[in-house]
Amino acid sequence: MVSKTVGLKQNEVWTVVAVGSVLAMLLVPMPPMLLDLLLLLHFVGALALFFIVLMLREPLEFSSFPSVLLFAALFRTALSVAVMRAILTNGLAGQLVVSVGEWVLGGNFLVGVVLFLTLVIVQFAVVTGGANRIAEVAARFTLDALPGKQMSIDADLSAGLITEEEARRRRKQLELEADFYGAMDGAAKFMRGDAVTAFLVAVLCFVGGLLIGVWQRGESWETALRTYALLTVGQGLLVQIPALLVSAAAGFIVTRAASDESLGATVAKEAKAQPDALLFAAGIAALLGLLPGLPKVPFLVLSIGMGVGAWWLRQQALKPPAQPTTPSVTQHPQDFTAFVRVDPVEVELGFALVPMAMEQEGGKLLHRITNLRRKLAEELGLLVPPVRVRDNLLLPPNRYVIKVRGAKVSEGDCYPHNLLAIGAPQLPPLEGVAARDPAFGLPAYWIAPDKKREAERCGYTVVDAETTIITHLSEVIKAYAPDIMSRQEVQALLEQVRQTHPAVVEEVTPQLLSRSEIHQVLCNLLAEGVPIKDMVAILEAMADAARLSKDTDFLTERVRRRLARLICQLVQLPDGTLPIIALDPAMEQRLLTHVQETDGGRLLVPDPGLWQRLVEEIARAAERVAAEGVQPVLVCSGALRLPLRRLLGRFLPRLPVISYEEVNAAKVSMQTKAVVGGDLA
Missing domain, CATH: 3.40.30.60 (FHIPEP family, domain 1)
Structure with missing residues (x-):
């Protein structure tokens, strides 16, 4: 904790020193040797920044780049003011400015002026303008895509594909990405203004120096023009070239897509994959070299070089992959389970x-x-x-x-x-x-x-x-609870019961019932809206019934009798009675004769005409009872209840069907609202 605090303080000290240096350049005259050092630092720093951007794999690796851009613009402006002050005051701005000016001018100050203006135009109209537009579009697209990305993260989290920590990390990454491109959009505006400022400073330096040299120092127009043109061009180039590098770095970073490699490695790999492009370019260069009046040697040399390069790349692509010298690792079959989930x-x-x-x-x-x-x-x-x-x-x-x-x-x-x-x-x-x-x-x-x-x-x-x-x-x-509940959820319920009632679970499974049989009973209960919270009572009822029969329909009915009080509470009136619709005894006996044992359990297969009329009569009775503001309940014998509920659920899924045995087990009184099926029996 102590070392972290010291590190933070050191970083803050460096920031304060950098800002103080900028203020000093704006306010305090600088000696020529210090100006040479600052100009060289500016140039080398821009080169380092440019190469750092080229080596990035993704823009967020340099998330502080917008702030660095702003500080670079501030440093460059302060340095331009410091050099201009030295030129106008003493007519000297360090050996570096004079050397660059003499090397560029070469005895003709117009050459330097044209070169300086060319750099300004290229930076302002091409590099800075393009980077400004790209940053604006990138910020807009990033913000537009943010809702969809957030939705994808939330959906993956809800589906259990990622953990809460991974979702938090992805959201933080999206937040940083949006902040970065938004900040780059603003920093690009500073770059555009910085390019204009550099040009205006150079113009003011040249005009001001010319006037001071002629009127205050008594120099001739020719001497003053040569002296201040040399210094202005040297100062302008030493400022504009680093500014051009920084602007180009800004353009590279906003156009950089996420990759596992640096920009140079990515471009080289993708270019090598297209040898035919080099071959076409070599052919066009050869044709141009044959045209009369054009120099043939450069075109032919370039054509031969590109042709050889295209041939080499094609041969590399046709070579079989090198055999590994180390023992081969056993390859496992690919896992496609994620695609069938x-x-x-x-x-x-x-x-x-x-x-x-x-x-x-x-x-x-x-x-x-x-x-x-x-x-x-x-x-x-x-x-x-x-x-x-x-x-x-x-x-x-x-x-x-x-x-x-x-x-x-x-x-x-x-x-x-x-x-x-x-x-x-x-x-x-x-x-x-x-x-x-x-x-x-x-x-x-x-x-x-x-x-x-x-x-x-x-x-x-x-x-x-x-x-x-x-x-x-x-x-x-x-x-659809029976379809949603899987055996994995059943296992989770059993493990939960095992923590508090291990004897109950050990008695039921795997000695008496398998997990699949328990799962089927729970699905039967959920299909009729019966809560399965009391797993202890459910397992005890299954343990008692499993000694008589392992038929899941039989087990379901025995569990329902154990939960009879809970089942009746779901539908009984405030006074404790059940508003029932009863089946006529004759109709009930007739339906029992149509119950058949199948692989899917006990099913009711009545005569279609009889069944249609009976369903219509039950539906009318249920509507009359529901019109009174109560939930009707159909009551029948225990032997008929489950087959009748299975068939009736297709037509009246919200009508509960309870057996007389369950009513007796719950010890509740019934209030008969209607008797159906008497005229059809």
């Missing part, structure tokens, strides 16, 4: 619904799905696996699809910025988009938020878009 529960969202699953845009869908999984575990004892949520651009914008084990089982339309008003057919219509409640099929309207009070006054139940999806998903999970 099927998510237990999956929700696909249309484009307009994607923001509902993005926390950074205020979406709470993923959080509410987590709460739903917790609620189902508390209420039903069902361990719902992670729900995968992802976008699907093939869907209509406001459509969502719910899949179970890869198969679409339900879908619905949702409008994120509206509310769903759910009512009944007799309620007055509302102003909005007519729809159906996706969870229960009731008539509904998508209305604007400001119409909520009006809809509630008319008797509608108003919910938001996220609640609509969550309610629909909850009903789908409950309906």
Whole structure:
């Protein structure tokens, strides 16, 4: 901890020294030798920065580059001011400025001026302008792609493909990427202004020096012109060349794609993969060398060189791979299991619904799905696996699809910025988009938020878009709970019971029942909405019944009798009675004669005409009881209950079927609302 603090303080000291040096260059006259050192430091620092960028594998390896750009521009401006002060004050700016000016001018100051202006134009119009535009586009594209990347991370996290730490790391990476390109967009504006400033400083230095030399020092126009042109060109080149390198580095870093190699290695590898391009270029160079008036030797030499290079690259590509000298390692077959993985529960969202699953845009869908999984575990004892949520651009914008084990089982339309008003057919219509409640099929309207009070006054139940999806998903999970629960979840439940009641688990499995038989019994219970939270009671009931028979239907009925009190509590009235619809005894006896034993369990196979009329009569009776505001329950004998429920579930899935044995075990009284089947028996 102490060493870390000392390191931080040292870094801060270096920053303070650098900023202090910039201020000193702006305010304090510098001796010529120090100016030579600062100009050389500027030039070498720009070279180092340029090569650092070329060696990067991805831009975020140099995330402080925008700040370095800003400091480089500030340092360059201060250095230009310091050199200009020395030129205007003493007519001297160090040996380095004079040497560069004399070498470039070569006795003709116009050559140096043209060269300096060329560098300024190239930097301002080409390099800086291009880097500025690229940084702006990169920042915009990065921000536009951010929601989709966040959605992908959240979906992978919900599906259990990545851990919370990995998701946090990826989100941090996305945040750094967005901040980096946003900062580069701003830093590019400083680079553009810096290029203009350098040109203006050079002009002011030349004009000011010329006026000072002629009017204050009494020099001739020719002497002053040569002296200050030499110094201005030397100063300008020593400032503009490093500025050009820094601008080019900025352009490279914003155009750099993530790779495992440096830029040079990537370009070389990709260029070597195209030998035909060198061959075509060699042919064109040879043809140009044959044209009259053009120098033949350079074209032919270049053509031969590129042709030989293309031939060599082609030969390298045709060579078989070198045999390894070390003993070969046994290769294992590739693992393709990730491509055949099927998510237990999956929700696909249309484009307009994607923001509902993005926390950074205020979406709470993923959080509410987590709460739903917790609620189902508390209420039903069902361990719902992670729900995968992802976008699907093939869907209509406001459509969502719910899949179970890869198969679409339900879908619905949702409008994120509206509310769903759910009512009944007799309620007055509302102003909005007519729809159906996706969870229960009731008539509904998508209305604007400001119409909520009006809809509630008319008797509608108003919910938001996220609640609509969550309610629909909850009903789908409950309906398809047997398909969602796998033997892995059964094993997790058994391990949980083993921690507190090891004797119960050891008695049941593997001595009496296999895990698959326990799984089938639990699926039978979930298919009728029976909670499986009390695993101890369920396992004890199975242990008692397994000594008589291992038939899963028989085991299910015995477990239901053990849970009879809980089953009846789910449907009984506040006064403790059950509002039942009873089967006529004659009809019950007739249906028992149609029960058959099959590989899939005991099934009811009645006469189609009789069954259709009976279902219609039961449905009418259930509607009459439901109109009183209570949940009707169909009651029959224990021998008929499960076969009748299996067949009736296809037509009236929300109608509970309870046996008289379960009612007696729960010790509750019945309130008969209707008797059906008497006229059909």
